[in-house]
Each structure stands twice: as C-alpha cells, then as structure tokens.
Amino acid sequence: MSRVLFVTSEAYPLVKTGGLADVSASLPAALRALGHDVRVLLPAYPLTQAPASHHAARFSVGRYAVDLWQTTLPDTGVPLWLMACPELFDRPGNPYLDAHGVDWPDNATRFDLLCRVAARIALRQAGLDWQPELVHANDWQAGLTPVHLANQPYRPPVVFTVHNLAYQGIFDRPTFDALGLAPALWHPDRLEYYGRFSFLKAGLVYGDWLTTVSPGYAREICAPEGGMGLDGVLRARSDRLEGILNGIDTRVWSPEDDPYLPAQYSARHPGDKRRCRYDLAEALGFGHSDAPMAGFIGRLVAQKGIDWLIEALPAIIQRGVRVVVLGDGEARYTEPLRQLAAEHPRQLAVILGYHEPWAHRVTAGSDLLLMPSRYEPCGLNQLYAMRYGTVPVVHGVGGLADTVRDPDRSDPATANGFVFTEATSAALLTTLDRALVWFQRPSDWRRLRYNGMTGDYSWTMRARAYDTVYRQALADRPRPGNTHPEAIAAGS
Ligand code: ADP
Ligand code: GLC
Numbered sequence: 140m141s142r143v144l145f146v147t148s149e150a151y152p153l154v155k156t157g158g159l160a161d162v163s164a165s166l167p168a169a170l171r172a173l174g175h176d177v178r179v180l181l182p183a184y185p186l187t188q189a190p191a192s193h194h195a196a197r198f199s200v201g202r203y204a205v206d207l208w209q210t211t212l213p214d215t216g217v218p219l220w221l222m223a224c225p226e227l228f229d230r231p232g233n234p235y236l237d238a239h240g241v242d243w244p245d246n247a248t249r250f251d252l253l254c255r256v257a258a259r260i261a262l263r264q265a266g267l268d269w270q271p272e273l274v275h276a277n278d279w280q281a282g283l284t285p286v287h288l289a290n291q292p293y294r295p296p297v298v299f300t301v302h303n304l305a306y307q308g309i310f311d312r313p314t315f316d317a318l319g320l321a322p323a324l325w326h327p328d329r330l331e332y333y334g335r336f337s338f339l340k341a342g343l344v345y346g347d348w349l350t351t352v353s354p355g356y357a358r359e360i361c362a363p364e365g366g367m368g369l370d371g372v373l374r375a376r377s378d379r380l381e382g383i384l385n386g387i388d389t390r391v392w393s394p395e396d397d398p399y400l401p402a403q404y405s406a407r408h409p410g411d412k413r414r415c416r417y418d419l420a421e422a423l424g425f426g427h428s429d430a431p432m433a434g435f436i437g438r439l440v441a442q443k444g445i446d447w448l449i450e451a452l453p454a455i456i457q458r459g460v461r462v463v464v465l466g467d468g469e470a471r472y473t474e475p476l477r478q479l480a481a482e483h484p485r486q487l488a489v490i491l492g493y494h495e496p497w498a499h500r501v502t503a504g505s506d507l508l509l510m511p512s513r514y515e516p517c518g519l520n521q522l523y524a525m526r527y528g529t530v531p532v533v534h535g536v537g538g539l540a541d542t543v544r545d546p547d548r549s550d551p552a553t554a555n556g557f558v559f560t561e562a563t564s565a566a567l568l569t570t571l572d573r574a575l576v577w578f579q580r581p582s583d584w585r586r587l588r589y590n591g592m593t594g595d596y597s598w599t600m601r602a603r604a605y606d607t608v609y610r611q612a613l614a615d616r617p618r619p620g621n622t623h624p625e626a627i628a629a630g631s
Pocket of ligand 1: 159495518
C-alpha cells in the first residue's frame with residue numbers, strides 16, 4: 140500500500156464550493172480504508188470549523204513564508220496539512236472569488252504556491268518526516284504540481300484528476316514570467332494555450348496518469364464538442380486517461396441517519412419520506428398538497444442548464460408541480476427566478492445562497508430532482524437524490540448518463556430515473572411529463588424509488604479503480620534517466 144499526497148483546493152466540511160470538496164474528503168477516506176497512507180494538502184483559508192492542529196513545518200518558497208499545520212479532516216481521520224500563507228489565503232469568502240464574485244487577481248500566484256509546496260513535500264524538502272510515493276493532484280489549482288517535479292530524477296509519479304474541464308486556470312504571459320516558469324515551457328506542446336497559458340493544460344501534459352470522474356466524461360472530453368479546446372491534448376494522452384465514477388460519503392448522505400431531516404427513512408421503510416416532504420412544503424409556504432415536488436440544487440451557472448429550467452418553469456407550474464430551487468450564482472439566473480417565485484409563491488420557492496441543511500431537506504423532501512446539466516463530469520446530486528428516494532430527471536451527459544437508467548430506454552425492472560438526450564428546454568419538459576405519468580402509478584414509482592435507494596454509490600468499488608491507477612503509475616514510475624520526456628527545468 141502506498142503513501143499518497145492528495146492535493147486539493149477544497150475539502151468538505153472545511154471549505155466547499157462544489158463536488159470537488161465532497162470528493163476530496165470522501166475519496167482519501169476510502170483509500171485509507173483500502174490501506175493507503177493518504178494525506179491531504181489544502182490551503183489554509185479562514186476555515187470555519189478548523190479542528191485542533193499543530194505546527195508541522197515552516198519554510199520559504201520564493202518571497203513567501205509558508206507554515207504547515209497538521210490536523211485531520213473532520214469525521215474521517217484523514218491527516219491534513221493546512222498550508223498557511225496569510226498574505227495569499229487568509230481572505231474572507233470564496234477560495235477563488237472576491238466579495239463581488241470576481242477572481243482574486245493573484246489566483247495564479249496563490250495556486251502556484253499550492254503546487255510548489257506539494258512538490259516540496261513530494262521531494263521531502265518541506266521538513267516533514269514523511270514522503271509520498273505518489274502525488275494525486277486535482278483540477279487546475281493543482282495543475283502545476285507535476286511541472287514543478289518534472290525535472291527531478293527521484294520524484295514520485297503524479298496522478299492528475301480533472302473534475303471539470305471548463306475551469307482551466309488561464310493566465311497571461313506577464314503572469315507566466317512573474318511565476319518564474321522556465322521560458323521553454325511557453326510552447327503549444329507544453330503550457331502555452333492560444334497566446335496565454337493554462338494550469339489545467341500543465342496537469343494534462345505533465346501528469347503521469349490522468350483520470351476524470353466518469354467514463355462518459357472521459358470519452359466526451361476527447362472529442363471536439365466536449366473537449367473545451369483541450370481535446371487534442373487529451374486524445375494524445377488517451378492511453379493514460381481513465382474515467383472513474385465518483386462515490387458518495389454514505390455517512391453524510393443517508394436518509395436513515397440524517398440530522399437535518401424531521402424524520403428518518405430507508406429503502407425498506409420509505410414511509411417517512413412523506414413527512415420530509417410535508418415539512419419542506421410547510422417551510423417553503425406551499426401548504427399541504429399531494430402535488431409532486433421537484434427540486435433543483437446547484438451552482439446557478441450555464442453548466443447546470445438552469446436557463447433551460449427557467450424557460451420551462453411556467454409550463455411546469457401550470458402542470459401543478461411544486462418546484463424548489465436551491466442555488467448560488469449569476470444574477471442573470473437569480474433575477475428571473477426571484478421574479479417567477481414572487482408570481483407563484485405557493486408553487487415556486489427559490490433559496491439563494493449556499494446552505495448545507497437546505498440541500499439535505501430539499502433532497503429528502505422532493506419527489507423529483509431536476510438536473511438538466513449541459514455537461515456534467517460526474518454529478519453528485521443525482522446520486523444523493525437516488526439514495527434519498529428522489530427520482531432524478533437528467534440530461535444524459537457525462538456522469539449523469541453513466542448513473543441514471545430510464546425505464547423507457549432500459550429494463551424498467553432496474554430503472555432509477557429519467558434521461559433526456561436532446562439539449563433543449565423542451566426535452567426537459569417532455570421528459571418531466573414522462574416522469575409525471577410514472578408518478579401517477581404508485582407501484583411503478585415505488586420500484587423506481589427503490590432501485591435508486593438500493594443502488595451502490597459508495598466508494599468501495601470506485602476507490603479500487605484509483606488503487607489500480609496508482610499501481611500502474613507506480614509500476615512505470617519515473618526513474619533517473621527516465622524522467623518525463625518533456626522534462627524542463629520549471630524555474631526557481
Ligand atoms: P458541482 O461540483 O459541479 O457543483 P456536484 O453535483 O458534483 O456539482 O456537487 C455539488 C455539491 O454542492 C453537492 O454536494 C451539492 O449538494 C452542493 N451544493 C450545490 N449548491 C448548493 C447550495 N446552494 N447549497 C448547498 N449545497 C449545494
Ligand atoms: C465538478 C463537476 C461535477 C463533479 C465534481 C466532483 O465540480 O462539475 O460533475 O461531480 O466536480 O468530481
């Protein structure tokens with residue numbers, strides 16, 4: 140079993156903007172259960188629930204003094220290093236954005252530091268008495284990690300995981316120079332990207348093995364339609380690219396044991412889901428009714444197809460469906476939502492902001508979860524929904540297509556949700572209509588719900604797939620004289 144450094148920019152419950160945080164807590168825990176010595180490296184933002192920690196190391200990286208504080212990820216026992224550099228990370232709000240929703244202007248410097256510190260730890264140059272045999276870096280924020288290791292004769296291999304290809308960490312040439320990256324890296328086969336450079340591309344080119352979060356998304360990103368300008372790079376590395384579905388933390392997401400719910404229930408005893416629904420309807424001011432309740436939870440951005448939902452909402456409301464939208468995001472979506480909710484207060488509720496307890500209540504209290512994502516690398520909400528007996532209606536892309544089975548397209552005996560393939564608001568509506576027909580047939584609906592609730596979404600099998608990738612990466616790990624073919628000094 141291996142020593143693994145897991146590098147990430149967010150981890151539940153300390154700091155979360157999306158699914159990366161969930162995965163960054165639950166995957167390391169699952170890998171530890173398999174026997175790997177996984178430790179997480181995370182920037183020290185002003186953390187709300189920071190557990191007791193002790194000082195582990197202090198060193199300088201360029202002009203920045205860095206302190207490593209050692210603690211554990213709450214509820215998992217996973218060792219965690221918080222990388223403190225107050226000048227860059229001790230800021231209010233979002234890890235990536237300022238109070239106005241604009242990227243912090245020094246994001247390149249901030250996350251380059253994360254990568255450099257990861258490389259220090261990987262090379263046992265951080266003053267810790269621990270050295271990983273393998274580094275697992277996640278998303279663009281950790282993308283320069285393999286670049287800072289590339290020319291080292293004795294270095295651990297790097298597995299680089301793409302959770303979302305849309306966020307590419309793109310910056311300009313002066314930023315590249317300011318980071319002190321070697322000029323030779325400014326090349327279309329390396330970091331340069333249409334006159335600028337990309338942290339994500341760096342991870343894709345220099346990572347020894349690449350993974351992404353579903354087999355479907357792994358295929359999509361190798362094609363021009365899904366490759367977001369990086370499909371060529373990905374195709375060139377497709378022999379080292381693996382799609383592994385995300386699992387979920389069944390201790391955090393479990394209707395049998397969820398402290399946020401007014402009642403607990405299970406696949407065998409689903410009766411009290413009704414109480415959760417009643418409680419949600421009351422809280423939203425909908426009053427008591429047997430009309431179906433549909434939920435949407437997610438970032439209010441184009442990726443999530445929220446515009447398709449907004450377009451379909453008047454028709455959905457007309458059908459008598461009650462809808463609750465929980466999300467945080469762009470004003471071009473929040474404004475029409477607010478307006479529609481004001482017009483239909485007993486059928487549409489919009490909860491703006493990021494609220495963990497509401498996410499649980501909406502997941503449990505809804506009959507249907509709407510997830511019309513334009514693209515979805517994996518998606519966790521449909522997995523949480525199915526576990527809570529909430530039937531997903533999804534656009535069949537990426538991880539949604541890999542996890543949701545439609546009764547009209549596959550064996551109804553094993554179906555667990557509804558899938559539309561055409562990328563339009565009208566397709567969402569007609570598929571919701573199909574779902575509503577099933578909703579009127581109690582025994583069919585119970586079976587859909589049961590199939591969803593009894594599906595295996597745990598990390599058990601999926602962590603084994605990472606274990607296999609780790610073994611492959613270690614088997615052909617870089618040796619002296621066998622450094623990365625593109626190895627180039629990364630600068631100071
Ligand atoms: P993504 O990572 O693209 O945002 P995922 O489905 O993988 O999508 O994960 C989203 C995670 O964020 C889930 O855990 C979901 O419950 C949570 N989430 C999203 N928006 C909110 C919100 N407004 N309030 C609470 N939780 C949210
Ligand atoms: C990203 C993706 C989402 C995925 C999550 C965790 O944010 O958008 O589909 O589930 O990462 O891997």
